[in-house]
Amino acid sequence: MRSRAGADLFSIGKPDETVDRIIRFLRTHSERIRARNLVVGMSGGLDSSVTAALCAKALGGKRTLGLCLPEVETRSPRSIHDAEEVARKFGIRFKTLDMTSLVQSASDLLHPSKKRDTVIPYGNLKARLRAMILYYYANTNRGLVVGTGDKSEIMLGYFTKYGDGACDIQPIADLYKSSVRDLAKHLGLPRRIFSKPSSPELWPGQIAEDELGLPYSKLDSILWRLERWMPPKEISHELGIPLRVVARVRGRLLQSEHKRRPPLAIKLGFRTAGQDLRIPYSL
Numbered sequence: 001m002r003s004r005a006g007a008d009l010f011s012i013g014k015p016d017e018t019v020d021r022i023i024r025f026l027r028t029h030s031e032r033i034r035a036r037n038l039v040v041g042m043s044g045g046l047d048s049s050v051t052a053a054l055c056a057k058a059l060g061g062k063r064t065l066g067l068c069l070p071e072v073e074t075r076s077p078r079s080i081h082d083a084e085e086v087a088r089k090f091g092i093r094f095k096t097l098d099m100t101s102l103v104q105s106a107s108d109l110l111h112p113s114k115k116r117d118t119v120i121p122y123g124n125l126k127a128r129l130r131a132m133i134l135y136y137y138a139n140t141n142r143g144l145v146v147g148t149g150d151k152s153e154i155m156l157g158y159f160t161k162y163g164d165g166a167c168d169i170q171p172i173a174d175l176y177k178s179s180v181r182d183l184a185k186h187l188g189l190p191r192r193i194f195s196k197p198s199s200p201e202l203w204p205g206q207i208a209e210d211e212l213g214l215p216y217s218k219l220d221s222i223l224w225r226l227e228r229w230m231p232p233k234e235i236s237h238e239l240g241i242p243l244r245v246v247a248r249v250r251g252r253l254l255q256s257e258h259k260r261r262p263p264l265a266i267k268l269g270f271r272t273a274g275q276d277l278r279i280p281y282s283l
Contacts, residue, residue, distance in 0.1 A: 010176050010178035010179045010182070010220055010224070012179055012182045012183060012186070015182065015183060015186040016186075018175075018183065019054065019057065019183070019186070019187070022054050022058070022171045022172070023054065023057050023058040025169075025171060026038065026054065026055060026058035026059065026146075026169065026171055027058050027059065029144070029169055029281075030058075030059060030144060032281060033144075034142075035142060035143055035144045036063065036141065036142040036143065037059070037063050037064065037065055037138075037141045037142060037143035037144075038055040038058070038059055038063065038064045038065070038143060038144055038146050039065045039067065039134055039137050039138040039141065039143040039144065039145050039146065040052045040055055040064065040065070040066055040067070040134075040145075040146040040148065041066075041067055041068075041069060041130055041134055041148065041164075042066040042067065042068050042083040042086065042087065042092075042094070043068065043079055043083060043201060044068070044076070044078070044079035044080060044081070044082030044083035044086070044193065045079070045082075045193070045196070045198060045199065045201075046177075046180060046181065046184055046193060046194050046196070046198060047148040047149065047150050047153075047172065047177075047180060047198070048083070048148040049082070049083070049086045049184065049189055049193050050172060050180055050183055050184050050187065050189065051146055051147075051148040051171060051172055052064065052066050052086055052087070052090065052092055053086065053089075053090050053187045053189065054171050054172070054187075055092075055146055055171075056090035056091060056092050057090070060091070061087075061090050061091025061092045061093065062091070062093060064090075064092045064093065065092075065093045065094075065095065065137060065141060065143065066083065066086075066087050066092045066093065066094045066095070067094075067095055067096075067097060067133065067134060067137060068080055068083045068084075068094070068095070068096040068097070069096075069097055069098075069099050069130050069133060070096065070098055070099070070100075071098065071099045071100045071102075071103045071126065072098075072100040072103075073103075073203065073204055074126075074201040074202065074203065074204055074206075075098075076201070079201070080096060082190065082192065082193055084096075085190060086189065086190075086193070089188075089189075097133065099126075099129060099130070099133065102129055102133075103125075103126055103129060106125055106129065107122075110125075112125075119203060122203075123160075123200070123202030123203050123206075124160045124161075124163055124202070126163075126202050127159075127160035127163025127164050127200070127202060128160065128162055128163045128166075130163065130164070131145075131162060131163050131164070131166040134166075135166070138168070144168040144169055145166065145167045145168050145169075146167060146168070146169055146170075146171065147164075147165070147166075147167030147168075147169065147170035147171075147173065148164070148167075148172070149164065149165065149167075149170060149172070149173055150172050150173070150175055150176065150177050150179075150180050151172075151173060151174055151175055151176045151177075151179075151223075152176050152177040152178075152216055152219055152220055152223060153177070153208075154170075154173055154260065155223050155226075155227075155253055155256075156212065156219070156223070156249070156252050156253065156256065157252060157253075157255070157256020157257075157259045157260070158200075158208065158211075158212060159200075159259070160200075160202075161259050164200065165259060176216075176220040176223065176224065177198070177216040177219075177220060178216060178217060178220045181194045197209065198216070213245075213248070214245065214249070218239070218241060219249065221239055222235060222239065222241065222245075222246055222249045222250075223249065223253070225238070225239075226249070226250055226253060232246045232247050232250055262274040262275075
């Protein structure tokens with residue numbers, strides 16, 4: 001990050017070093033808890049493809065299980081093909097499970113309406129069903145569920161709680177989307193994977209940047225400055241982005257804090273698990 005305002009703000013100056021650090025992170029944590037495999041959902045998109053490639057480099061393709069979980073409403077043959085191609089390139093064990101029947105069973109039980117106020121809850125349901133499948137395979141393969149969230153989406157709360165936010169370890173959580181694209185290029189992923197529009201694929205036609213209201217390049221520039229506690233007015237002036245837009249991004253960051261923390265517990269005893277009773281991983 002050589003310049004606060006430059007286009008190279010999020011470029012990875014030493015990509016080999018970044019990859020090496022992530023590989024050590026994945027290996028160390030796996031060894032510490034004696035996990036034999038890494039389980040990652042592979043959609044054919046940028047984040048999941050980069051994450052899967054890093055998992056394969058860390059533990060090897062045979063110890064990395066990539067699960068592609070299409071369903072009838074959002075199934076994309078091109079995305080499935082892209083996921084398969086990444087799996088082949090890195091020697092990843094790959095499995096496609098069509099979860100249409102599972103989604104349909106949930107729909108038959110809940111009878112969601114077509115009104116807009118149920119679109120997001122129904123989409124979140126799909127994300128949580130995906131997480132359920134990933135954890136089943138992790139549990140039956142002595143594995144860890146590897147999260148595919150990047151820093152941009154985590155800071156904005158652009159993920160489903162206990163859905164795509166459910167995981168045991170997050171290797172790219174401290175890389176903005178712009179940096180993840182750089183890493184994809186460095187890892188030699190197909191160009192179409194890091195150039196296609198990002199989408200959680202929870203309903204037809206869903207595009208992340210449309211929902212977030214800005215291109216990731218601008219969002220990342222705002223978030224980078226908010227991370228450093230720069231005032232919104234200063235950010236607006238420096239980037240030439242309207243103050244109301246910066247304020248909206250800041251508001252989303254603040255309002256989504258609950259998604260990044262353990263469930264809130266009332267303080268009644270001496271120490272509360274997960275709050276002031278936290279045991280180091282090394283024990």
